Each structure stands twice: as structure tokens, then as C-alpha cells.
Amino acid sequence: MKRWFLWCFLVLGLQLSALGLAQYPRTLTDDLGRSVTLKAAPQRIVTLLPSVTETLCAMNACGRLVGVDDFSDFPEAVKRLPKVGGYFNPNLEAMVALKPDLVIVSTYGKLYESLEKAGVASFAVRAETYDDIFRTTRLLGRVLGLESQAERLVARIQQEVYAVESKAAKASARPTVYYEIDPTPYTVGPDSFIGVLIAKARGQNIVPRELGPFPQISPELVVQKNPAIIVLTHPGAADLPRRAGWSNLAAIRNKRICAYTGEQDNLLSRPGPRVAQGLQLLVECFHGLK
The missing domain is CATH 3.40.50.1980 (Nitrogenase molybdenum iron protein domain)
Structure with a gap:
């Protein structure tokens, strides 16, 4: 009888743990x-x-x-x-x-x-860095008492990212990239989560690391760096050639501008579970790989 009560107590404890109540x-x-x-x-x-x-x-x-x-x-x-x-x-x-x-x-x-x-x-x-995506997921799992669900989600995101990254690895080129959040202009540094996605998509971010993860930059920096590709997450592509010196940028001359708004912007801009889908957009933009 004592053994049966101990067994019941153990099962109850496991159930409470699974529910985050223990x-x-x-x-x-x-x-x-x-x-x-x-x-x-x-x-x-x-x-x-x-x-x-x-x-x-x-x-x-x-x-x-x-x-x-x-x-x-x-x-x-x-x-x-x-x-x-x-x-x-x-x-x-x-x-x-x-x-x-x-x-x-x-x-x-x-x-x-x-x-x-x-x-x-x-x-x-x-959540500003790529690693923050997983750290925050685990932290929220602890807040909600859903640690095992958080770990499964982390594993799923990492697997999805790896699958897209492996696809990008087949590309031989590593084009230079300028990513613009808004026309101020605000952009992304290499250490931001978007900056890491650019690298995983085999692009080279023109923004220097020392400027920080989401810096506001001078438009002259873009002219100086002359990126091969421009990625926008605002509807201002038509205005780019009107900026001083920008009409001669390689990306504009060769029409290598990828503009994302609405749902596609969300995939790129949110450091969450769908980050691999944002990465896929960049792979398609940089290399045309579906």
C-alpha cells in the first residue's frame, strides 16, 4: 500500500511539473x-x-x-x-x-x-541579437512554466534555420548588402539578429560592426560602400535614386533592390519562431535560390 501511494505521488508530481505548477x-x-x-x-x-x-x-x-x-x-x-x-x-x-x-x-x-x-x-x-531569440524563448518558457515546450521550439527554429543556411552555402557569390529599416536611414549592424541572417544568407553587410546593432547612419556611407544589393523593409524603393549620389550605386544601376513590406517585413523584422522564413527571403534575394 505504501509503495502504491509513493507511486501515485510520483505520477502526480510529474503531471504538476508538466503543467508548470510544481x-x-x-x-x-x-x-x-x-x-x-x-x-x-x-x-x-x-x-x-x-x-x-x-x-x-x-x-x-x-x-x-x-x-x-x-x-x-x-x-x-x-x-x-x-x-x-x-x-x-x-x-x-x-x-x-x-x-x-x-x-x-x-x-x-x-x-x-x-x-x-x-x-x-x-x-x-x-531580443536584438540572433542568440537573443533562443535565450528569450527559454526565458519565456520559464516564465510560463513551459520549459520543455520552449526547448522543443528552440530545436525546431535551429533546425529550420540550418536547412535554409545549408541551401545558401551552395552559392559561390557573397554580395555586399545594405539593409534599410526606414529612410532616416536606420539600418542593421552585423551583430543584430538581422545582421546574422544576412551572413547566414551569404551576404556581406556593409555596415561596420562598431556602429552597433541598429544604427542610424549617414547616407554617404552607403555611397562610399557601393553595395551590390539593397534590402528595404519600407515602401520607398522609388525614392532611392533621388538621394544624393545614390543613382550610381551598383544595386540601383543593376536593379538589385529587394523591398519587403507587410507579411514579408514581419518575417524579417521579428526575432521569433518564423526567423527561418525571413532567412529564406534573403537567400532568394541574394542568390535566387528557392
């Missing part, structure tokens, strides 16, 4: 360096980052979301959730009204302070 309360450090104590696995979550929304859904936790930022639109199910603003216009009142037990925010801005005053717990994450 390790709470737990204290985790977010990407602002704050210690956040979670009394239980959060069940009513608001996300303020599209990449986080996609990551939670990829861990089969879409059902825990009660609200998302204005830009979260994947998977299809999140389009029906209440919208609570974005980075520049967060709607605190809308968030509080959803009675979340956790709001996942960006490390930029001071929204966490307003949430704290409203009595709502928050957890800040940052």
Missing part, C-alpha cells in the same frame, strides 16, 4: 535586471511585442493571451484578441481592464512603471 512561486530576472516573483504560472497574459506573441503561441500558450499590441497579427487566432496599443501609444487603461496576471513588455520605455503603479505585474524582454 515550481511556483519562482523569482526570475527580466531583461531590465528586475527580480520578478511569479506566484503561479501566469494564465492571463498581455503581450506588447509581436515576436513574443508568436513565441508564446508557438509554445502552445495562445490560450493564455487575453490582449496583444496593435501589431501582433500572427497566428490568425491573435487577430481576434483585444488590442492595447503599441510601443509609442500603450493603452494602460485597456490593459488593466483585461485583468492580466502578467504583461510582457519591451525593455524600451517606462511602461513597467505605470503598470506597477496600477498593481499589474510585468516582465521585460529584449
Whole structure:
């Protein structure tokens, strides 16, 4: 009889562990360096980052979301959730009204302070580098008590990226690339997650590493570097030749401009589960490999 009770206790413990209930309360450090104590696995979550929304859904936790930022639109199910603003216009009142037990925010801005005053717990994450994609996925797995799901997701993303990277490795050329986020112009450095994707697609980023992951640069730098390919994630391709000195750029003369907006922009710009699909876009742009 004693052995039977021990066996039942063990099985119950394994079940609770799988549900993320056995390790709470737990204290985790977010990407602002704050210690956040979670009394239980959060069940009513608001996300303020599209990449986080996609990551939670990829861990089969879409059902825990009660609200998302204005830009979260994947998977299809999140389009029906209440919208609570974005980075520049967060709607605190809308968030509080959803009675979340956790709001996942960006490390930029001071929204966490307003949430704290409203009595709502928050957890800040940052994903700027390629390695941050996997670190953040594992961290969110710990937040939700879904560590095994997070590990499976990490393995899946890495396998998908490797498959596309292997395809790119067949290309002999390594064209020079300028990647523009907006016409300011803001771009990407080699150490950003997009910069790593450029390298994995066998492109050479013209932006010097010392300028940082997402620098604002002088247009003259692009003229000086004369890239073979330009990648845009804004609808301004027609304006490029009008910039001083740009009409003679190799990329413009040879019509090697890849402009991505909408869903394709999302694939490239979100450091989340679909990053391999963004990489595939770059491989097609650089080498024409499907």
C-alpha cells in the first residue's frame, strides 16, 4: 500500500511539473535586471511585442493571451484578441481592464512603471541579437512554466534555420548588402539578429560592426560602400535614386533592390519562431535560390 501511494505521488508530481505548477512561486530576472516573483504560472497574459506573441503561441500558450499590441497579427487566432496599443501609444487603461496576471513588455520605455503603479505585474524582454531569440524563448518558457515546450521550439527554429543556411552555402557569390529599416536611414549592424541572417544568407553587410546593432547612419556611407544589393523593409524603393549620389550605386544601376513590406517585413523584422522564413527571403534575394 505504501509503495502504491509513493507511486501515485510520483505520477502526480510529474503531471504538476508538466503543467508548470510544481515550481511556483519562482523569482526570475527580466531583461531590465528586475527580480520578478511569479506566484503561479501566469494564465492571463498581455503581450506588447509581436515576436513574443508568436513565441508564446508557438509554445502552445495562445490560450493564455487575453490582449496583444496593435501589431501582433500572427497566428490568425491573435487577430481576434483585444488590442492595447503599441510601443509609442500603450493603452494602460485597456490593459488593466483585461485583468492580466502578467504583461510582457519591451525593455524600451517606462511602461513597467505605470503598470506597477496600477498593481499589474510585468516582465521585460529584449531580443536584438540572433542568440537573443533562443535565450528569450527559454526565458519565456520559464516564465510560463513551459520549459520543455520552449526547448522543443528552440530545436525546431535551429533546425529550420540550418536547412535554409545549408541551401545558401551552395552559392559561390557573397554580395555586399545594405539593409534599410526606414529612410532616416536606420539600418542593421552585423551583430543584430538581422545582421546574422544576412551572413547566414551569404551576404556581406556593409555596415561596420562598431556602429552597433541598429544604427542610424549617414547616407554617404552607403555611397562610399557601393553595395551590390539593397534590402528595404519600407515602401520607398522609388525614392532611392533621388538621394544624393545614390543613382550610381551598383544595386540601383543593376536593379538589385529587394523591398519587403507587410507579411514579408514581419518575417524579417521579428526575432521569433518564423526567423527561418525571413532567412529564406534573403537567400532568394541574394542568390535566387528557392
